[in-house]
Amino acid sequence: MIFSYFCRMETLSNSVKELRHRYIEMLCEIYDKEEANALLMILLEHHFGISRVALALNPDMLLSDTECLTLQSSIRQLTASRPIQYVIGKTEFCGLEFEVDENVLIPRPETEELVTIVSSQAKTLAGAVDVLDIGTGSGCIAVSLARLIEGCRVTAIDISGNALDVARRNAARNGASVNFINADILSDPALPRRFDIIVSNPPYVCESERRDMRANVLDFEPPTALFVSDDDPLVFYRHIIDFARTHLKPHGTVWFEVNEHLGAETAELCRRHGFGDSAVMKDLFGKDRYVKAAR
Numbered sequence: 001m002i003f004s005y006f007c008r009m010e011t012l013s014n015s016v017k018e019l020r021h022r023y024i025e026m027l028c029e030i031y032d033k034e035e036a037n038a039l040l041m042i043l044l045e046h047h048f049g050i051s052r053v054a055l056a057l058n059p060d061m062l063l064s065d066t067e068c069l070t071l072q073s074s075i076r077q078l079t080a081s082r083p084i085q086y087v088i089g090k091t092e093f094c095g096l097e098f099e100v101d102e103n104v105l106i107p108r109p110e111t112e113e114l115v116t117i118v119s120s121q122a123k124t125l126a127g128a129v130d131v132l133d134i135g136t137g138s139g140c141i142a143v144s145l146a147r148l149i150e151g152c153r154v155t156a157i158d159i160s161g162n163a164l165d166v167a168r169r170n171a172a173r174n175g176a177s178v179n180f181i182n183a184d185i186l187s188d189p190a191l192p193r194r195f196d197i198i199v200s201n202p203p204y205v206c207e208s209e210r211r212d213m214r215a216n217v218l219d220f221e222p223p224t225a226l227f228v229s230d231d232d233p234l235v236f237y238r239h240i241i242d243f244a245r246t247h248l249k250p251h252g253t254v255w256f257e258v259n260e261h262l263g264a265e266t267a268e269l270c271r272r273h274g275f276g277d278s279a280v281m282k283d284l285f286g287k288d289r290y291v292k293a294a295r
């Protein structure tokens with residue numbers, strides 16, 4: 001079906017109006033109409049700077065043959081379930097632009113909320129605030145906090161060297177100063193500094209939850225960023241809270257994003273590790289999504 005559409009393209013016009021009609025029909029095989037329309041507009045804007053308004057003002061706009069091929073290639077990727085953020089190589093997070101590719105998780109809206117909560121907390125602290133982001137991926141948390149908290153010193157670690165390359169480029173493109181370190185939090189690394197704030201959105205999706213996930217996540221996002229075994233779903237939280245015992249300043253706090261089904265267990269784990277002042281917080285959708293831990 002999709003193949004025959006592309007073959008027919010050769011003989012059809014290059015008018016954006018016609019291409020749009022055709023491509024939306026193709027995208028509707030896996031997206032609903034509104035989403036398909038939005039995706040196409042993102043591609044037109046990204047590749048050719050054509051905005052919705054420009055298209056409305058000039059509905060008979062034409063694309064060159066080369067431009068048609070570019071658009072066709074992106075549509076092919078979308079119909080193969082590749083997320084739009086990877087197709088265009090970027091996304092927005094906390095009002096900043098981040099490069100993303102298959103080495104990093106696509107930052108989620110829940111994580112933006114975590115950044116907002118943590119930066120409000122940081123602004124109540126006096127002096128230069130030391131922040132550590134564990135499992136930084138694209139660097140979205142670390143870079144946003146570095147931009148939001150004046151005079152803070154941000155360190156970020158990840159086990160993936162490829163993710164750190166992306167994160168470093170994101171710090172540079174957003175004018176943020178972040179000290180990136182390649183480290184495995186599960187081998188209890190020792191860092192030569194203590195922190196006021198430790199924040200982490202570690203892998204927390206149980207293997208058994210795979211079956212509920214869409215192909216665009218499962219086939220494209222890095223599994224090491226997402227999954228933990230059903231036998232030990234809190235493995236990252238246990239290691240991080242243990243690490244916090246020796247790397248947090250006396251009045252420091254730890255902030256986690258958590259699996260919505262494991263908020264209470266995570267807070268309890270923090271209490272058992274000496275963080276008596278631990279609580280679960282809900283996200284904008286009313287789901288248990290964050291745990292704050294303090295001594």
Ligand SMILES: C[S@@+](CC[C@H](N)C(=O)[O-])C[C@H]1O[C@@H](n2cnc3c(N)ncnc32)[C@H](O)[C@@H]1O
Nearest residue numbers: 107135136137158159160184185201202203225
């Ligand atoms: C859920 S992603 C979070 C990425 C980013 N912080 C965000 O919020 O979008 C988890 C990250 O943890 C990293 N990670 C996985 N195992 C790790 C380990 N043992 N030590 C350090 N980082 C790890 C992954 O590479 C991934 O970038």
